[in-house]
Amino acid sequence: GAVVSQHPSRVICKSGTSVKIECRSLDFQATTMFWYRQFPKKSLMLMATSNEGSKATYEQGVEKDKFLINHASLTLSTLTVTSAHPEDSSFYICSAAGQGTYSNQPQHFGDGTRLSIL
Amino acid sequence: QKEVEQDPGPLSVPEGAIVSLNCTYSNSAFQYFMWYRQYSRKGPELLMYTYSSGNKEDGRFTAQVDKSSKYISLFIRDSQPSDSATYLCAMSARLQETSGSRLTFGEGTQLTVNP
Numbered sequence: 001g002a003v004v005s006q007h008p009s010r011v012i013c014k015s016g017t018s019v020k021i022e023c024r025s026l027d028f029q030a031t032t033m034f035w036y037r038q039f040p041k042k043s044l045m046l047m048a049t050s051n052e053g054s055k056a057t058y059e060q061g062v063e064k065d066k067f068l069i070n071h072a073s074l075t076l077s078t079l080t081v082t083s084a085h086p087e088d089s090s091f092y093i094c095s096a097a098g099q100g101t102y103s104n105q106p107q108h109f110g111d112g113t114r115l116s117i118l
Numbered sequence: 119q120k121e122v123e124q125d126p127g128p129l130s131v132p133e134g135a136i137v138s139l140n141c142t143y144s145n146s147a148f149q150y151f152m153w154y155r156q157y158s159r160k161g162p163e164l165l166m167y168t169y170s171s172g173n174k175e176d177g178r179f180t181a182q183v184d185k186s187s188k189y190i191s192l193f194i195r196d197s198q199p200s201d202s203a204t205y206l207c208a209m210s211a212r213l214q215e216t217s218g219s220r221l222t223f224g225e226g227t228q229l230t231v232n233p
Contacts, residue, residue: 002164004161006161034220034221041126041228042225042226043206043223043224043225043226044162044206044223046220046221049220091159093161093162095161106150106152106164106167106208106210106221107164107221108164109154109161109162109163109164110161111160111161112159112160112161114159
């Protein structure tokens with residue numbers, strides 16, 4: 001149980017392209033989803049917290065117009081990197097906090113999306 | 119000073135060894151303590167979580183929390199090459215409440231178990 005699916009797993013695109021990453025909770029409803037960024041050999045850096053049906057809360061230093069987050073349903077959140085540039089290349093990971101059966105469990109993570117901007 | 123301190127390693131041990139991984143923290147509000155395992159190019163996988171102080175055992179893994187010392191540990195018995203990964207400790211003041219469920223991570227310890 002508590003499976004979080006993230007898609008795509010790998011993206012390579014040209015500078016200036018916008019890229020959308022999907023995060024789905026497959027077997028539970030996620031009231032809150034989190035988006036992280038991870039640099040090589042570093043820990044996870046929280047970018048934003050999204051709650052279903054409301055605006056995301058961004059961490060200090062994260063550009064909300066650059067990283068658009070939508071959490072339209074209890075099983076889906078999306079992160080769109082707009083007009084991506086090489087410095088946006090990174091490993092992006094989502095996680096979900098559940099309710100119901102999973103309300104007493106910590107966050108469960110997707111397998112990440114490796115984004116490479118040429 | 120970071121809220122959570124974790125030795126990044128790398129740590130290299132022979133197969134069968136007992137591995138001890140540790141984190142210290144400074145925020146006394148933390149009540150929930152997690153250990154995640156992350157393989158290369160994958161997302162973190164929840165291994166263990168505990169509430170408040172005490173021990174929790176699951177197979178070859180034992181998690182210990184000492185809130186008085188603000189110190190948590192993960193022990194891996196009979197370590198296997200498949201245990202080679204980065205281990206991240208994480209903590210939160212609350213689990214599910216929206217305002218308090220954010221996790222604070224350690225830097226992660228890179229472990230290699232040699233056959």
